[in-house]
Each structure stands twice: as structure tokens, then as C-alpha cells.
Amino acid sequence: MKGEKRVQQKVDPSRIDDLAEGMKKLTSFIETEVRSSTNGVLTVASAAKNDYTKEAYVGSAAGLAEELVRDIRAMASKLEEKMKAKAKALNSVAEQYRKTERLAGLKLRKGTKQLAYNLSYNPKVYSEYVKTLQKRLREMGYDIEVDGKFGKETKAAVSAFKKKYGLGDKGKDEGVVGEQTWLYLFGTVDGALKYDPHTFNEQVRMAQIRLKELGYDVEVTGYFDKKTKAAVSAFKNKNHLGNKGTVEGVIGTNTWEVLFGGEALAKNAESVAPTASGGSVPRGKVVYYNQEDPKWGGLMYSSSNDKSQTIAKSACGPTSLAMILSTITGKQILPPDLSNWAVKHGYRTSKSGTSWGFFKAAAKQYDVQCVQTGSLDEVKKALKDGNHLVIASMGPGHFTGGGHFIVLTDVDTKNGEDWYSVLDPNMDNRAYKNDGKIQQGTKNDGSVEAVGSVFKAEAKQYWIFTYKDKAPTTPPPSNNQNVQNPTSGGKANTISVNGVKFLHGSEGYSAYKYKDQAGKWTIGYGHLIRPGEKFKEPMSQEEAIKLYEKDIQKFIKSVNEFQSKYNLKLTQNQFDALVSFTYNLGENIWEGKTTLKSLIVSGKYTDQELKEAFGRFCKADGKRSRGLYNRRIDEAEVFLYGEYTRRTDRLLP
Structure with missing residues (x-):
């Protein structure tokens, strides 16, 4: 009908196979029964021939029975041929459907090349594709040599893999890696697999095979039932994968890659921290973790629920x-x-x-x-x-x-x-x-x-x-030190090159005098023009830098006096941040009582508390300024993280 959409329901290819097998059995049954029955009739008819003349026999009941049997046999033979053809067609449909489903539900992992040609037994020729294949097979537990040559050992491993996942491995396809096998080896799910007990899914069947291999309690059916969900949850918990809320018992890309990876933990495996050399962690061997490990690489690492931050x-x-x-x-x-x-x-x-x-x-x-x-x-x-x-x-x-x-x-x-x-x-x-x-x-x-x-x-x-069994070579910081300060060797007492660049960027360069946000005349890199001072305009950048270098000394001195008075040991980025802050607000800023000063002296603060304390100094001529607020938060981030970047897009809180 025009405009009518065709609805396609996923079915289990094995059910088509079963139907084809059933037709074969029915064909065999018909053939056997017809042969048995007709043989009996023909035996009787043959014996009756002796009692009739040739002409009389043709018209007799026995003769008619023999003729009927021949007709039945002819019809049975035609039916048998038709049913054999139907069974063959069903087998073909099942295999094509299975292949389509397999290819449709998987996609190659990021960084994996598409297979350019089939890989088969060829022990004398080196191939990068074969080497990649061998590495993957080893990762999945097959004990083979990685030499880039497709020998008997590799062929046997490929055959074992294909048989395990039901990938045709007979005749000319035996031990051959084609597009489908390559995708099974290097593929990952295109989407997520979750509870759906009524729909067959080839990728669910694959996952069930792998889970069962790892010792988890699951049946291989291709249907994502309650037992499968429980097994997936057990696997995710065992392998330290996120398994709460909407992702509980769900197989996503990350879980799939861990499940089919070389470090997937079996149900009864003990969790041992991986090391740079493998095995346990003896003294002298340092544990190694890869932040991109599929076990956790895709997990969100964000303070703002930003899923792109992983x-x-x-x-x-x-x-x-x-x-x-x-x-x-x-x-x-x-x-x-x-x-x-x-x-x-x-x-x-x-x-x-x-x-x-x-x-x-x-x-x-x-x-x-x-x-x-x-x-x-x-x-x-x-x-x-x-x-x-x-x-x-x-x-x-x-x-x-x-x-x-x-x-x-x-x-x-x-x-x-x-x-x-x-x-x-x-x-x-x-x-x-x-x-x-x-x-x-x-x-x-x-x-x-x-x-x-x-x-x-x-x-x-x-x-x-x-190390816990050794005394530290450097004493721990005293209680009045900032938790982010070094205890020795890292005390800064002047502004760094990065600090200068940051300050110049924050102040901006002007060759002509102008009134700043507080209404004060300014020139160069934020130099406040004092009464009686006169400058030739336009002021060159070289002249502005010389003026800055002269001005900055009193602000450096102010921060050093603050640091010395309270026995602080400011790191370079912290010192730079405070010099920029002081340059903008005046060298006397540390003489009074402020929340920012109290936090820095105590060393007890969260990042947010410190940012809020910096952010309070954002008024110009009695009004809160978005530009000054952005500068304050920039300075806070230099202090906290050593990130000398500047932003202008923050809104006033």
C-alpha cells in the first residue's frame, strides 16, 4: 500500500535455521513413509500379477493401485525437491540475516583500520594487518606468537574464535579473517545494550558468550533478560565500571571494550592492581595506570555534569x-x-x-x-x-x-x-x-x-x-602554611615571565592617557598618573615597559612583606597572582583585614572559597564591574592552578 511503512522485527537467525532443519526432517519423513507404503503396495501388486493375464491385470484393483503408487511417488519426489529448495533458501536467508545483523550492530573501535583484504594462511609473507590481528587474539587469551605472518598457529586461533562466536568456519572460509570476523575482533557496540527480553540481538548473544566464558551466570540466548542484566551488573561492579542509575546493567561502548579486552576480570578473579611489568607490586615496581583505559576512560570527570569531560x-x-x-x-x-x-x-x-x-x-x-x-x-x-x-x-x-x-x-x-x-x-x-x-x-x-x-x-x-616505611627527607608543612605551598626550595620572591605576561595582558597597553574604571588617569601598562606627572604621547611600548618595571617593584615588595610577616612560602604562581592583584588594588591591600587574606594565611580553603574571596574585589567607582570580576577569577586560577589564561566571558554572580 502506498505510504505504508514496512515494519521489520529482529528475529533470531537460529530460529530460521531450526525451520530449515524441520523442513529437511519433514522431507525425509515423506520420503521414508512414501517409500515404505508404496513398497508394500507394489509387493502385493507384483504377487497379484501371477493371477491375471496382462490385459486383465491392467484393469484390476492391483493394477490400479500400482498406477496410483507411481503417481504418489512422482508427486512426493516433486514435493521433496521443492522442500529441499525451500530449506536451502531458508539457510541462505538465515546466514545473510545473521551477517547483516552482525555488521549493523557493530562499528570499528576508534583508531582501528578497516580491513583492506581478507587474511588467510600465508606463513611466508609479513603483514601489518596480521600483526594487528595477532596482538588482538593474544589480548583475548589466545597463546600465539606476534610476528606478522599468518601461520598454522594464527589460523588455528582464528578458527577457534570464529567457532566460538558462530562465524562460518568451514570449507574455503576456515581460518580466514574477512570483514565480519575483523569487525567481531575489533568492533564495539554502536549504541547501548540494555534490558529487552523480547527482541533478539546478535550483540547481546556475543556479550553472553563472553560473560559465560568469564564465569558469570548467564545463558546464551541473544535476549537481554533479567539474568543477563544481573550478569552485566556483576561484571561492571567487578571491573570498577559505573553501574548506578540509568547505566545499571547496561552495556555501553566503555563496558563492551573492557568486556572484550585483555584485562577483563572474571567472576572469581582477584582484583590486583596492574603494574608496569604485570603481576604483583613488589618494592621497586611502580603501578601504572592509563587514563584512557577503556575500563574508566569514558567515565565523566566533571564538576559541572559535562559529559564531554572524561x-x-x-x-x-x-x-x-x-x-x-x-x-x-x-x-x-x-x-x-x-x-x-x-x-x-x-x-x-x-x-x-x-x-x-x-x-x-x-x-x-x-x-x-x-x-x-x-x-x-x-x-x-x-x-x-x-x-x-x-x-x-x-x-x-x-x-x-x-x-x-x-x-x-x-x-x-x-x-x-x-x-x-x-x-x-x-x-x-x-x-x-x-x-x-x-x-x-x-x-x-x-x-x-x-x-x-x-x-x-x-x-x-x-x-x-x-614511601611509608621511610622518613621524609623534607619536613611536613606547619599548620599555618597554605596546603598548596612547598615547604622548602620553592619560595618565590619576584614575579616570573609568565606573571609579567599575565599582568600586561590584564592591564593592557595604552599609548595615550585614559581614565580607568575608577575615573583615574592612566597610561602605558596601568600606570596611575600622579599629580604633576606628564608623559609624551603617544607613549612607545618600550617606554611603557620601562615605566612598568619601575612601578612593579613596590608591589613585589608589598607581597614579599606580606609573605614574610605570616611566614608563608608562596609558590611562583601564587606569588604572581598576588602581585597582579596588588598592582591593581594598591600596595596597602594587605594591611587591613579581608577574607582573602585570612584564607591565604590559614591555608584552609576550598577552591570555590578562594575564588569567591578574590571575586569580592570587583568594584569600580562603587559599582561591581564584570571586567574586574573576570580579572579577579583569572588571578584566583593562577593562584590555585598555575593557569595563566585570561577570560572575559564570566558573568557577575
Whole structure:
């Protein structure tokens, strides 16, 4: 009918197979019964021939019976042929349907190449496709050599895999990897699989096979029933995958990739923290976690319920700390555990990732000693004694284009240069430059070495963690110190190059005098023109910089006096933030009582509390200014995170 939509209902291909098999049995039954019955009639008829003449026999009952039997046999033969053809057609339909369903419900994982040609037995020819295939088969538990050559061992593994998942493996297809098999090996679900006991789904059948293989209580039916949902939930809980609310018992892309990955935990497996070398965690072996691991990479890591913010994209901080805490405590502390803790306690920033205050605060929860420093010499000394691990906050350069946390595990001097052993939570980091300053052993295993000059130029800050059975080489901070301050070697007393750039950007350059938001005449980089001062206009940028360099000294002095009076040890980014703040509000700002001052002196604050304290200083001529508010929050983020970025899009609260 015109305009009528055709409704297609998914069915189990095995039911079509069953129907075809039933038709074969019916055909066989007809053939057997007809043969049996007609043979009996023909026997009687044959015996009767002796009692009749030829002419009389043709018209007799026996003769008529024989003729009828011949007709029945002819009709049965035609019916048999038709039914055989129907059965063959049904088999073909079942296989085509099965193939269509398999291809439609899966998509290749990100980064996996489409198979360009079928792979089959060819032991003398090397192929990158075969090498990729072998790696995947090994990951799924098949004990084969990875050499890029399709030999007997690889063929046997392929056949075993195909038979397990019902992929035709007979005749010319035996041990051959085509589009369908490739997709089964490297595919992931296109969407989500969830409770639906009435609809057959090929991907559900695949998941049930894998779950059953791992020891979970499930039947392989292709229908997502209650038992399947319970098995999926058990698997997700065992493998530390999110399993609450709307995702409970649901198989999404992340769960699918873990389920069919090499590290999927069986029902009765013990949860052991993975290490850089595998197995247990003896002293000297550092636990390694990859923030992009499919077990947790897709989980949300956001303080604003932004699903685009995931552990894979922005939880390098929690992942780095998880490595260190798992190593030092001997307990399994996973990236999702620390990511959730960071969000809950306000250490996940809205844009920049993880607050610097997170490391010391989280380490304290596990009774692990942590001190912060800006000194690479302190880091080298700590790593040399073998009793410490270090997290470094890296700026743009060899490890990142923005900001990134990494773990330092050792240092060695080669040809007069210090080389630091690094565990990078971004396992396949693409930022490494080909200038010889980063050295990789096995590519994309998360372990590299970096020359000391990289850290001198790009590291913003360090956190040193001490093994529990050793005394710290640096004393813990006193109670009146900011939890984000280093205890030694990191005290700043002048503004940095980044601080100058930030301040100049905040003030802006003007070659002509103008009235600022408070109505005061200003020129250059925010220089307030005092009575009697005159400047030639337009003022060159060189002249403006000289004037700034003269002005800035009193503001640096003001911050240093504040730091000295309260025995603070401000890190470089904190010092820069306060110089910018003081430059804008005046050198006497630290003399009175303010919430901001109290928080900094006490060192007890959340990120939000500190931002709100900075944000209060946003009035110009008695009115709240959006521009000043944005500058205050920029300064707060420099103080908290060392992020020297400027924004103008925030609205007044």
C-alpha cells in the first residue's frame, strides 16, 4: 500500500535455521513413509500379477493401485525437491540475516583500520594487518606468537574464535579473517545494550558468550533478560565500571571494550592492581595506570555534569596520584576512585582539570606524606635516595600543549646530563617532540625518559611522596602554611615571565592617557598618573615597559612583606597572582583585614572559597564591574592552578 511503512522485527537467525532443519526432517519423513507404503503396495501388486493375464491385470484393483503408487511417488519426489529448495533458501536467508545483523550492530573501535583484504594462511609473507590481528587474539587469551605472518598457529586461533562466536568456519572460509570476523575482533557496540527480553540481538548473544566464558551466570540466548542484566551488573561492579542509575546493567561502548579486552576480570578473579611489568607490586615496581583505559576512560570527570569531560581527557592528575598511592600503600587505588574524590571535595576545576591542592589533600586520606616544591634540585635529591616518587605539573612543550601531570620515578646521569624516568598517564601521548629530549623504549607503553632541561623549562610545580616505611627527607608543612605551598626550595620572591605576561595582558597597553574604571588617569601598562606627572604621547611600548618595571617593584615588595610577616612560602604562581592583584588594588591591600587574606594565611580553603574571596574585589567607582570580576577569577586560577589564561566571558554572580 502506498505510504505504508514496512515494519521489520529482529528475529533470531537460529530460529530460521531450526525451520530449515524441520523442513529437511519433514522431507525425509515423506520420503521414508512414501517409500515404505508404496513398497508394500507394489509387493502385493507384483504377487497379484501371477493371477491375471496382462490385459486383465491392467484393469484390476492391483493394477490400479500400482498406477496410483507411481503417481504418489512422482508427486512426493516433486514435493521433496521443492522442500529441499525451500530449506536451502531458508539457510541462505538465515546466514545473510545473521551477517547483516552482525555488521549493523557493530562499528570499528576508534583508531582501528578497516580491513583492506581478507587474511588467510600465508606463513611466508609479513603483514601489518596480521600483526594487528595477532596482538588482538593474544589480548583475548589466545597463546600465539606476534610476528606478522599468518601461520598454522594464527589460523588455528582464528578458527577457534570464529567457532566460538558462530562465524562460518568451514570449507574455503576456515581460518580466514574477512570483514565480519575483523569487525567481531575489533568492533564495539554502536549504541547501548540494555534490558529487552523480547527482541533478539546478535550483540547481546556475543556479550553472553563472553560473560559465560568469564564465569558469570548467564545463558546464551541473544535476549537481554533479567539474568543477563544481573550478569552485566556483576561484571561492571567487578571491573570498577559505573553501574548506578540509568547505566545499571547496561552495556555501553566503555563496558563492551573492557568486556572484550585483555584485562577483563572474571567472576572469581582477584582484583590486583596492574603494574608496569604485570603481576604483583613488589618494592621497586611502580603501578601504572592509563587514563584512557577503556575500563574508566569514558567515565565523566566533571564538576559541572559535562559529559564531554572524561577521565581520558582530563584526569591525568588523579591517574598519576593513583599510580603513586597504589605503589606506596600496596592497595588498589584506581583513577575513578580519586577522580570521584576530587569532584566531591571541590578539586575538579570547571575548565583547567585538577587543582594543585588535590595531591596533598588526597594523599593525606591514605596517610601518605606529600610535600610540594618548585625546585628540581629537591626532586632530584628525593629520587636519588630511592624512597620517593614525584608528580610534576607540566606546561606547554614536550608533554602537552596545555597542562599535564606526569609521574617521575627515578633519575640517572648520562654523559653529564640528568635523565628522569617518567610514567605518563597518557599512554599514547602525541606531544613528544623528535628533538632527542624524550626517549621511548617500547612505543606507547606510558614509560619514557626525559632530559632535565625539559623540566627546567616546562615544569610548573612538583609533589614529592614518601614511601611509608621511610622518613621524609623534607619536613611536613606547619599548620599555618597554605596546603598548596612547598615547604622548602620553592619560595618565590619576584614575579616570573609568565606573571609579567599575565599582568600586561590584564592591564593592557595604552599609548595615550585614559581614565580607568575608577575615573583615574592612566597610561602605558596601568600606570596611575600622579599629580604633576606628564608623559609624551603617544607613549612607545618600550617606554611603557620601562615605566612598568619601575612601578612593579613596590608591589613585589608589598607581597614579599606580606609573605614574610605570616611566614608563608608562596609558590611562583601564587606569588604572581598576588602581585597582579596588588598592582591593581594598591600596595596597602594587605594591611587591613579581608577574607582573602585570612584564607591565604590559614591555608584552609576550598577552591570555590578562594575564588569567591578574590571575586569580592570587583568594584569600580562603587559599582561591581564584570571586567574586574573576570580579572579577579583569572588571578584566583593562577593562584590555585598555575593557569595563566585570561577570560572575559564570566558573568557577575
